[in-house]
Amino acid sequence: MIMNSNERMLNKKDLRKMFWRSLPMEFSWHYERQMHMGFEYMISSGLQKIYKDDPEGLKKSLVRNLEFFNCTAHVTPFIGGVTLAMEEENEKTDDFDVSSISAVKAALMGPLSGLGDSIILGTLRVLAVGIGASIAIKGNILGSILFFLIFNIPTFILRYYTAMKGYELGANYITKIQKSGAMEMFMLAAGILGVMVIGGMINNLVVATTALKIGTGSGATKIQDVLDDILPGMLPLGFTGIYYYLLSKKINVIWLIIGTAVFGIICAEFGILKVNG
Numbered sequence: 679m680i681m682n683s684n685e686r687m688l689n690k691k692d693l694r695k696m697f698w699r700s701l702p703m704e705f706s707w708h709y710e711r712q713m714h715m716g717f718e719y720m721i722s723s724g725l726q727k728i729y730k731d732d733p734e735g736l737k738k739s740l741v742r743n744l745e746f747f748n749c750t751a752h753v754t755p756f757i758g759g760v761t762l763a764m765e766e767e768n769e770k771t772d773d774f775d776v777s778s779i780s781a782v783k784a785a786l787m788g789p790l791s792g793l794g795d796s797i798i799l800g801t802l803r804v805l806a807v808g809i810g811a812s813i814a815i816k817g818n819i820l821g822s823i824l825f826f827l828i829f830n831i832p833t834f835i836l837r838y839y840t841a842m843k844g845y846e847l848g849a850n851y852i853t854k855i856q857k858s859g860a861m862e863m864f865m866l867a868a869g870i871l872g873v874m875v876i877g878g879m880i881n882n883l884v885v886a887t888t889a890l891k892i893g894t895g896s897g898a899t900k901i902q903d904v905l906d907d908i909l910p911g912m913l914p915l916g917f918t919g920i921y922y923y924l925l926s927k928k929i930n931v932i933w934l935i936i937g938t939a940v941f942g943i944i945c946a947e948f949g950i951l952k953v954n955g
Contacts, residue, residue: 687728687766688845695723696758697841703751710931712748720754724762728769738776739765745780749787750794752833757786759844788878798836803829886913889949913951 703716721743729736749757761783768774806828814821888905891898905912924934945951 687769688724688762690842692724692727693759693841693845694838696720696762697755697838699723700751700755700758700837700841703754709935711744711746713751713754714744714747716751717747717754717758718743721758721762721765724758725765728762728766732769735769739768742776742779745783747783747787749791750798752798752836753790753794753840755837755841756790756844757783759841759846760786760848763845763848784873788874798833802832880914880918881911884914884918886917886951888913888951 699720699722703713703720706715706719707713718740722740725736725739725743729739743761761779764779764782768776768779806825809828810821810823810825812821813824888902890901892901893899909915921934925931942951
């Protein structure tokens with residue numbers, strides 16, 4: 679157990695602090711990296727303890743964990759726990775591959791978001807609203823209280839449990855993988871899964887369609903239908919590739935947002951494209 683291990687740098691008190699720091703996860707959010715500042719705040723106290731004798735290592739870890747992050751807020755302590763376990767292993771091991779930390783984070787975001795969104799937001803929240811609203815509509819203040827309790831008690835328990843379990847599992851398995859020499863295979867698998875997750879997100883989060891047609895009248899061929907027959911989601915994938923290229927060239931994200939808005943207005947005015955990301 680994590681409390682009895684002399685080799686572990688963090689204890690339950692540290693993980694409880696991470697649990698409390700996970701509550702304002704979505705207080706700071708933007709389209710470039712979404713929840714990355716909330717995630718950084720959640721794990722920063724743990725990072726400071728892990729790298730207390732290594733200021734340069736702390737600086738690198740803080741920069742490393744400010745990358746893109748997006749997941750159902752109520753399960754993010756699990757990813758935070760795993761991340762702290764890997765950062766701890768990095769501090770102990772000279773040849774630890776730090777890119778595996780980002781790969782594992784990316785691999786966990788998608789599956790946990792799927793579970794969190796469907797169970798917590800899609801089921802528990804709807805249930806809490808249904809019960810609370812049915813009572814509140816009669817003018818009874820108990821309705822709002824019930825909503826608050828039904829939704830928050832399970833999610834608080836979940837946050838606390840995942841914070842503890844994420845660090846425990848991460849610490850145990852990362853150590854075993856590192857000793858067995860399977861870290862390279864683990865990192866490759868995590869990287870592949872992370873790319874698949876991001877690829878699946880593109881088609882769901884980026885919407886781009888065209889209204890252009892070839893021909894006139896009822897016999898006209900819709901270009902969008904042709905593109906969908908070739909590769910569904912071709913336009914979203916193409917636009918994502920363009921943005922990825924521009925970001926790799928260090929184009930400021932503000933200019934990309936402004937350019938997208940202007941481009942979208944022009945396309946909407948002439949009925950060329952509908953872009954929404």
